[in-house]
Every structure is written in C-alpha cells, then in structure tokens.
Amino acid sequence: MELSDIDLNLLLLFHRLLQERRVSAVAEKMQMSQPGVSNALAKLRRRLGDPLFVRGPGGIVPTPFALRLAEPVSQALATLHAALNPVTGFDPLRAARTVTIGMTDIGEVVFLPALLERLSREAPGLTLNTVRDTSVNLGDEMADGRVDLAIGLLPQLKGGFYQRRLFDQRYVCLMRRGHALEHAPLTLAAWREAEHLVVVAAGTGHRNVDDWLRKNSVRRKVRLTVPHFMSVGHILQRTDLIATVPERLALQLVEPFSLSVCPLPVKVPAAPIHLLWHERVQHDEANRWLRDVVIGLFAEAPSGRR
Known part of the structure; x- marks a missing residue:
C-alpha cells in the first residue's frame, strides 16, 4: 500500500x-x-x-x-x-549545528578570530565551516542551503540575495620593518621603482586594484605573483618586496610578521565588503541571529539594501 x-x-x-x-x-x-x-x-x-x-x-x-x-x-x-508548528525563538546557548560561511582567505584572517571568540561565549554548540567563494558556485550553494552566509566583495550574487554593507575596504602598502621605504615619504616614483609582490586573486573583487592601476597607466616592477594572500606575510618578512593589500589584512599581519604599513601614493578605490544571504533564510531565526553577530562585530556604519 x-x-x-x-x-x-x-x-x-x-x-x-x-x-x-x-x-x-x-x-x-x-x-x-x-x-x-x-x-x-x-x-x-x-x-x-x-x-x-x-x-x-x-x-x-x-x-x-x-x-x-x-x-x-x-x-x-x-x-x-x-x-x-516549529518552536519559535532561537536560543544560541542551546543550539547545536554547523554554520557554513563563504569567504576568501583574507576573510578567514580578518573575520574568523573575532567571530569564533564571540561564538565560543554566546553559542558554544555552533560549529563553523568556511568555503572559498571561488571554489564553489556560491549562488547555488546558498540557494540550496549548503552555505548560510557569505562575506566579501561578491558582485555575482544579485537576484534572490539580501546584502548588508559592512565597510569599505581600503588598500595600503605593506613591507618589512627596516625596509628602505619604511620611514621615507612613499612617493609615486619610489613606489614604482620598488619591487612588488602582487596577489592575483582570480574570481575575487580584489583584482579590481590591478585593473584600476592598469587602466590609469600606473606601472610598477612586479617581481613575484602569487594566487592568494596567505603567503604575503612570510614573503615580505624576508625580502625587500612591497605589496598592495587590503588594510584590514595588513593590520592583522603587522605584528606576527614584523611588517610596516604606509598609505599608497596613488588613490586606489576602496572595495565595498558586504554580508550576503539568500532570501530563503531571510526569516530564519538562527540565520538572523548570526547576521546580527557579524554586523555587530564588523559593520562600520548602518546601511543596507536588497
């Protein structure tokens, strides 16, 4: 039957x-x-x-x-x-589930330490999992419920997604302490003559920096290119290369790798970093709670749109 x-x-x-x-x-x-x-x-x-x-x-x-x-x-x-008739009200102290967030390697350095610290106090039963926003079809993964949130510069997520601007990511110059350019004014000429480490972050919005420099005919001496940001601190620490990197990443790398940060001699446009979620979880109480935590930790000013 x-x-x-x-x-x-x-x-x-x-x-x-x-x-x-x-x-x-x-x-x-x-x-x-x-x-x-x-x-x-x-x-x-x-x-x-x-x-x-x-x-x-x-x-x-x-x-x-x-x-x-x-x-x-x-x-x-x-x-x-x-x-x-589900029980209403999400209790983070009692919740036991895995949350998956899409982010870049920069995001893991910038967001995860503070986020994990908060979750360990307020939601100890939550397990956090991250996926690279370039290694999966993030839109499909979020629509299917396999990824709960995404953080970053993600212009490909449009229809069916909500977003909340967290901050505008500025770019700075990063070099080792004791570098010849550390204390001298970093002029455009000196920046051009220095040897550069360039991160070719394919599939992320950070590639916009290289596109902007190229369109504005701002040339530099590229000595090394790498596909991600994870090796930047190790390389700069032991060479005379300099790198143009997001400011929040630079501030995380300064102390562990004995590096120095200074403003760029060119005005590179900032990158808007958003928190994004699919419309299917717009009213989900657990997802809403986690969004509020991320916004409370990282948002610079209240603003949002769909």
Whole structure:
C-alpha cells in the first residue's frame, strides 16, 4: 500500500479513536457527526482490511492490528505537527549545528578570530565551516542551503540575495620593518621603482586594484605573483618586496610578521565588503541571529539594501 492510498484525515480519526474509545467523543472533538465518523471508519477498515475497533464495555476497543499501528501512527502525526508548528525563538546557548560561511582567505584572517571568540561565549554548540567563494558556485550553494552566509566583495550574487554593507575596504602598502621605504615619504616614483609582490586573486573583487592601476597607466616592477594572500606575510618578512593589500589584512599581519604599513601614493578605490544571504533564510531565526553577530562585530556604519 502506498501513502497516497490513505487520506491523512483517516489517520487522524484513527488516532483520536485510540485516545477516546468512543465514537461520540471523537465526533464532538473533530466537529463531525457520529454517522460521519462511522462512515470514515468504515472506509479506513476497507483500506486496511481489518475491523480496527470492535464494541466493548463503555465504547470501542482496538484490535491487535490497530494496537500495532498505534505507536507508528502516533509518532508520524507528532512529527508532522512539530514540523508544521516549529518552536519559535532561537536560543544560541542551546543550539547545536554547523554554520557554513563563504569567504576568501583574507576573510578567514580578518573575520574568523573575532567571530569564533564571540561564538565560543554566546553559542558554544555552533560549529563553523568556511568555503572559498571561488571554489564553489556560491549562488547555488546558498540557494540550496549548503552555505548560510557569505562575506566579501561578491558582485555575482544579485537576484534572490539580501546584502548588508559592512565597510569599505581600503588598500595600503605593506613591507618589512627596516625596509628602505619604511620611514621615507612613499612617493609615486619610489613606489614604482620598488619591487612588488602582487596577489592575483582570480574570481575575487580584489583584482579590481590591478585593473584600476592598469587602466590609469600606473606601472610598477612586479617581481613575484602569487594566487592568494596567505603567503604575503612570510614573503615580505624576508625580502625587500612591497605589496598592495587590503588594510584590514595588513593590520592583522603587522605584528606576527614584523611588517610596516604606509598609505599608497596613488588613490586606489576602496572595495565595498558586504554580508550576503539568500532570501530563503531571510526569516530564519538562527540565520538572523548570526547576521546580527557579524554586523555587530564588523559593520562600520548602518546601511543596507536588497
């Protein structure tokens, strides 16, 4: 027998008859007539090939077959009721789930330490997982519910997504302490003559810096290119190369790698960094709580749009 062969209302009637053991009481609670209850029971008897209930002292009593059905039917109805009537209110202290956030390697350095520190206090049962926004189809992953949030410069996420601007990412020059350019004014000529480490971050908005420099005919001596930002601190620490990097990343690398930060001699446009989420989780309380945490930690000024 297939589930499509059984009317859910008949299973509700069966469940009530098990509880009440009187046709009149079930008719009153389900707002049916007694003949209506009897007709529905007759239909269920025919479907299942069993009397289900017989007359007994003070009402009706279930058959052995009905008793075998009692527990699985009761559990199934309880599961459906819970799914259709979820408990409202998200309690981060009691929550136990995995949250996945799409971000770049820069994001892992800039956002994860503070975010993990906050979650360890306020939501110790949450497990955090990150995915590279360039290694998966982030739009599809978020639409399917496999990624909860994304942080970064992500112009490809448009229709069906909400976004909240966190801050404008400025760019600075990064070099080792003791570099010849550390204390001298960093002129455009000196910046051009220095040897540069360039990060070719394919698929991210940070490539806009190189595009802007090229369009404005700002040339520099490129000695080394790498595909990500994770090696920047190690390389600058032991060479005379300089690098143009996002300011928040630079501030995280200064102390661990004994580096120095100074303003660029050219005005490179800042990159808007957003928090993004799919419209399917717009009203999800857990997702909303996590969004509020990210905004509280990293947003510079209140602004947002869809």
